[in-house]
Amino acid sequence: VKLTWHRQNLRLRHRFATSQYGVDEKETIVVELEHEGVTGYGEVAPSRLYGQTLESSEAALSGCARLLGDDPFALDTILRRLLDTWDGQRAAIAGVDSALHDWIAKRLGVPVWRLLGLKRPSVMTTMTIGVADADETRTKVDEALAAGFRALKVKVGTDDDLRTLEIVRAAFNGPLLLDANQGWDPADAARRIRELAQYRPAMIEQPLRRDDWRHLAELREIDVAPIYADESCERVADVVKLKDVVDGINIKFTKCGGIRAALEMIAVARALGLGVMLGCFACSGLAIAPALAIASLVDFVDLDGHLLLSDDPFPGIACREGIETLPDTAGLGVRPA
Amino acid sequence: VKLTWHRQNLRLRHRFATSQYGVDEKETIVVELEHEGVTGYGEVAPSRLYGQTLESSEAALSGCARLLGDDPFALDTILRRLLDTWDGQRAAIAGVDSALHDWIAKRLGVPVWRLLGLKRPSVMTTMTIGVADADETRTKVDEALAAGFRALKVKVGTDDDLRTLEIVRAAFNGPLLLDANQGWDPADAARRIRELAQYRPAMIEQPLRRDDWRHLAELREIDVAPIYADESCERVADVVKLKDVVDGINIKFTKCGGIRAALEMIAVARALGLGVMLGCFACSGLAIAPALAIASLVDFVDLDGHLLLSDDPFPGIACREGIETLPDTAGLGVRPA
Numbered sequence: 001v002k003l004t005w006h007r008q009n010l011r012l013r014h015r016f017a018t019s020q021y022g023v024d025e026k027e028t029i030v031v032e033l034e035h036e037g038v039t040g041y042g043e044v045a046p047s048r049l050y051g052q053t054l055e056s057s058e059a060a061l062s063g064c065a066r067l068l069g070d071d072p073f074a075l076d077t078i079l080r081r082l083l084d085t086w087d088g089q090r091a092a093i094a095g096v097d098s099a100l101h102d103w104i105a106k107r108l109g110v111p112v113w114r115l116l117g118l119k120r121p122s123v124m125t126t127m128t129i130g131v132a133d134a135d136e137t138r139t140k141v142d143e144a145l146a147a148g149f150r151a152l153k154v155k156v157g158t159d160d161d162l163r164t165l166e167i168v169r170a171a172f173n174g175p176l177l178l179d180a181n182q183g184w185d186p187a188d189a190a191r192r193i194r195e196l197a198q199y200r201p202a203m204i205e206q207p208l209r210r211d212d213w214r215h216l217a218e219l220r221e222i223d224v225a226p227i228y229a230d231e232s233c234e235r236v237a238d239v240v241k242l243k244d245v246v247d248g249i250n251i252k253f254t255k256c257g258g259i260r261a262a263l264e265m266i267a268v269a270r271a272l273g274l275g276v277m278l279g280c281f282a283c284s285g286l287a288i289a290p291a292l293a294i295a296s297l298v299d300f301v302d303l304d305g306h307l308l309l310s311d312d313p314f315p316g317i318a319c320r321e322g323i324e325t326l327p328d329t330a331g332l333g334v335r336p337a
Numbered sequence: 338v339k340l341t342w343h344r345q346n347l348r349l350r351h352r353f354a355t356s357q358y359g360v361d362e363k364e365t366i367v368v369e370l371e372h373e374g375v376t377g378y379g380e381v382a383p384s385r386l387y388g389q390t391l392e393s394s395e396a397a398l399s400g401c402a403r404l405l406g407d408d409p410f411a412l413d414t415i416l417r418r419l420l421d422t423w424d425g426q427r428a429a430i431a432g433v434d435s436a437l438h439d440w441i442a443k444r445l446g447v448p449v450w451r452l453l454g455l456k457r458p459s460v461m462t463t464m465t466i467g468v469a470d471a472d473e474t475r476t477k478v479d480e481a482l483a484a485g486f487r488a489l490k491v492k493v494g495t496d497d498d499l500r501t502l503e504i505v506r507a508a509f510n511g512p513l514l515l516d517a518n519q520g521w522d523p524a525d526a527a528r529r530i531r532e533l534a535q536y537r538p539a540m541i542e543q544p545l546r547r548d549d550w551r552h553l554a555e556l557r558e559i560d561v562a563p564i565y566a567d568e569s570c571e572r573v574a575d576v577v578k579l580k581d582v583v584d585g586i587n588i589k590f591t592k593c594g595g596i597r598a599a600l601e602m603i604a605v606a607r608a609l610g611l612g613v614m615l616g617c618f619a620c621s622g623l624a625i626a627p628a629l630a631i632a633s634l635v636d637f638v639d640l641d642g643h644l645l646l647s648d649d650p651f652p653g654i655a656c657r658e659g660i661e662t663l664p665d666t667a668g669l670g671v672r673p674a
Contacts, residue, residue, distance in 0.1 A: 264604040268604060297413070
């Protein structure tokens with residue numbers, strides 16, 4: 001089993017900002033796993049928030065390459081070994097997990113979603129509106145609606161939140177997800193949520209600092225919208241701790257390590273009565289495709305990373321009127337342009 | 338997708354008894370799922386303890402046959418539909434789940450364990466010694482050891498327990514699992530466990546009535562052996578409730594509905610820190626094979642149903658020195674004799 005990788009540079013259509021940072025381009029890593037004439041692909045989209053950089057991911061990939069053994073079908077054995085050894089670098093492991101699934105599915109001649117016993121995904125994704133001034137917000141909302149999106153996610157967590165939501169709701173009446181990215185203070189988060197109630201959020205993501213579970217649990221008592229954990233929930237152990245703290249979790253492959261870890265988290269979340277959302281970081285279609293493969297299992301889909309790019313180097317995902325689907329072809333369903 | 342079924346009669350080598358019942362033959366149901374020239378097999382081993390009979394299972398199979406749709410790959414959709422409609426008849430659903438997995442794996446040309454990303458099972462099963470008089474117990478233990486078994490499970494829950502264990506331990510020094518099948522009274526269960534400590538049990542299964550969770554949790558405080566829930570744990574919802582009540586769970590496909598439900602239970606049990614065991618009822622190799630396919634994931638394996646038969650109508654599972662393995666062939670690895 002041969003593992004190689006290279007960086008790819010992604011240009012965003014618009015500068016994208018949250019309450020924490022802003023970007024207009026992003027580098028990710030493309031992983032190629034080759035064995036017996038078949039190549040499987042994966043993407044590593046590291047996030048500093050979880051101690052991951054391009055460099056740390058590449059170091060982890062070098063280590064992972066030596067732990068793959070000689071049978072890519074042995075997902076359970078391989079991924080346990082990688083997680084035991086490179087636990088802090090789960091963005092890199094997610095890239096390998098994707099490449100393994102792509103390889104197996106191509107080898108067997110089925111789409112990844114079919115390999116997993118799932119139905120072909122046909123899911124409505126939210127389009128994310130980043131933090132921006134009034135004019136830019138108006139433009140972005142108009143663009144999203146013109147492009148056919150029927151669910152929006154708005155980044156909040158600044159003092160302009162009410163103005164932003166006023167603009168959004170003036171143009172849009174559908175499902176509206178809010179994401180504070182840890183941006184609110186526990187002292188006034190409750191007041192903010194009550195103020196936002198008039199804009200009928202379908203869900204509020206990570207209102208407080210990720211380690212402030214006590215106040216998170218208090219916010220849940222306010223009957224405005226379900227509270228979801230994003231930064232507070234990296235992996236399966238966190239899901240158990242978040243029972244009775246939040247109403248749902250946002251699973252991202254960069255945080256958990258890929259398809260197999262995500263399926264475990266979904267099983268545990270469902271058993272504990274938690275809602276489930278699938279999210280992403282800025283990335284190409286290559287990182288979106290494996291998440292989309294399991295998206296029929298979740299409540300909210302926020303897989304728009306590749307849609308924010310001016311040019312997707314891994315085309316294959318169809319998105320019409322905000323509904324994303326994967327093709328009925330072998331593997332992940334995306335390939336290098 | 339065409340589903341048919343017929344009964345098969347199984348003769349046991351010895352009369353088999355627990356603290357609750359005795360049998361010397363057993364009828365199960367063989368399920369055949371045929372689609373596009375490929376046939377997948379499954380076995381239904383109903384248990385009255387869970388409201389299942391041959392008749393109720395056959396009624397459920399008639400209903401399931403109409404809910405299969407036209408794509409056996411759609412495991413998630415199909416099994417949700419069956420569980421929604423025939424929730425009380427999960428032995429029947431386990432038979433269909435097995436037949437679907439066998440069909441998919443044969444169609445793709447891989448063993449079921451490889452389809453699931455797991456390694457080829459090579460696991461030590463316990464051989465079960467039923468409730469019997471002193472001479473018969475001695476004979477059964479000698480036979481088990483002569484056949485190479487290196488782990489035993491002994492049925493307890495009668496007033497002869499100490500005499501039985503004295504006989505077993507006189508001949509055998511290895512891992513010894515005890516199963517009371519709800520047979521003990523909460524008033525003296527603690528005393529019994531302390532008395533049994535001298536026989537070094539590796540685990541004690543279901544000491545009390547299945548709904549007596551309060552006393553079960555108390556027994557866990559006695560530091561003799563981990564307490565496992567069997568009759569108390571049918572499905573994934575029970576796993577969540579059993580956290581802090583027992584140390585582990587016994588998963589049986591007859592109780593939960595098959596491979597897919599079992600994998601969910603394992604994910605949840607692991608997340609909650611619970612041990613996991615795989616068990617069975619009297620059945621042929623056809624019901625053992627799908628459980629064995631996932632047995633590399635668990636702590637204790639008690640998959641000896643087919644080994645208790647005078648003649649297994651579904652050969653294919655190898656058992657040497659108590660180590661069970663499945664072949665590297667497409668599908669479940671067993672086929673009609």
